[in-house]
Amino acid sequence: MKWGQFELHLISDGNVWLDGGSMFGVVPKALWERKTTPDKQNRIRLALNCLLIQSGETNLLIDTGCGFKYTEKEIRIYRIEHETDILRELQRFEVRPEEVDFVINTHYHFDHCGGNTRLEGDQVVPTFPNATYIVRRQEYEDANHPNERTVATYFPHNWKPLQERGLLRIIDDDEEIMPGVIVVHTPGHTAGHQSVKVKSEGKTLFYIADLCPTSAHVPLPWIMGYDVFPLTTLEVRKRIYPQAAEEKWLLFFEHDPELPVGYLSKENNKYILEPDIWES
Numbered sequence: 001m002k003w004g005q006f007e008l009h010l011i012s013d014g015n016v017w018l019d020g021g022s023m024f025g026v027v028p029k030a031l032w033e034r035k036t037t038p039d040k041q042n043r044i045r046l047a048l049n050c051l052l053i054q055s056g057e058t059n060l061l062i063d064t065g066c067g068f069k070y071t072e073k074e075i076r077i078y079r080i081e082h083e084t085d086i087l088r089e090l091q092r093f094e095v096r097p098e099e100v101d102f103v104i105n106t107h108y109h110f111d112h113c114g115g116n117t118r119l120e121g122d123q124v125v126p127t128f129p130n131a132t133y134i135v136r137r138q139e140y141e142d143a144n145h146p147n148e149r150t151v152a153t154y155f156p157h158n159w160k161p162l163q164e165r166g167l168l169r170i171i172d173d174d175e176e177i178m179p180g181v182i183v184v185h186t187p188g189h190t191a192g193h194q195s196v197k198v199k200s201e202g203k204t205l206f207y208i209a210d211l212c213p214t215s216a217h218v219p220l221p222w223i224m225g226y227d228v229f230p231l232t233t234l235e236v237r238k239r240i241y242p243q244a245a246e247e248k249w250l251l252f253f254e255h256d257p258e259l260p261v262g263y264l265s266k267e268n269n270k271y272i273l274e275p276d277i278w279e280s
């Protein structure tokens with residue numbers, strides 16, 4: 001898809017299936033079931049939609065999906081489905097792993113950074129050997145010092161190999177990573193969670209990440225049970241949504257298997273989504 005000066009490509013890493021109750025927090029199943037159908041184990045299908053941004057010779061990737069470093073048991077529990085993966089998808093656009101210049105990680109949950117590294121024999125190595133990988137300091141600290149509730153999703157092999165090779169860049173503030181691509185702190189899901197604004201020729205696409213994982217999560221109280229600070233998520237949504245609606249940002253939903261993009265508008269004091277089509 002052409003977006004001002006940029007070429008944007010949706011890069012899928014397949015799907016994972018997570019518990020529907022956990023995905024919708026305090027929303028009763030009777031309501032969320034109208035939006036998505038759970039499997040026998042009450043899990044719902046979640047896409048892993050990464051985004052490749054191309055500008056001239058520069059390739060920037062936002063998030064890397066869940067990758068392949070899992071045990072049989074983990075593959076079963078999370079129902080990890082790789083009908084495709086980020087490397088196959090990048091190949092479709094003739095981008096070799098060595099040609100990726102930047103990787104932005106919104107946060108270090110395994111389904112967002114698992115593709116940062118890959119297995120080579122029994123060694124874990126960076127998937128993109130020439131890239132600068134970017135993460136927020138708060139997220140980096142929390143991932144390295146997890147607590148009993150967060151430990152199950154933070155796997156150090158997703159970032160340690162980057163650090164050992166000097167590929168990791170830890171940032172403290174919102175920053176323009178390349179002209180028109182700006183990371184924005186959007187805490188709540190985790191304290192160090194960030195989203196990415198892609199601005200060009202008066203148009204803004206917003207990679208909202210887990211501030212709003214699917215189009216079904218647009219209503220303000222539809223907040224994941226996984227969020228570490230759900231009330232912060234609510235506050236941040238109340239700050240971001242009005243701006244997104246007013247300035248007509250195209251929202252990109254990282255986990256939505258059906259409807260990866262749309263525009264926000266307000267109707268009867270509630271936010272609704274006007275779906276759009278991703279033209280690839």
Ligand SMILES: [Zn+2]
Binds near residue numbers: 107109189210
């Ligand atoms: Zn997450």
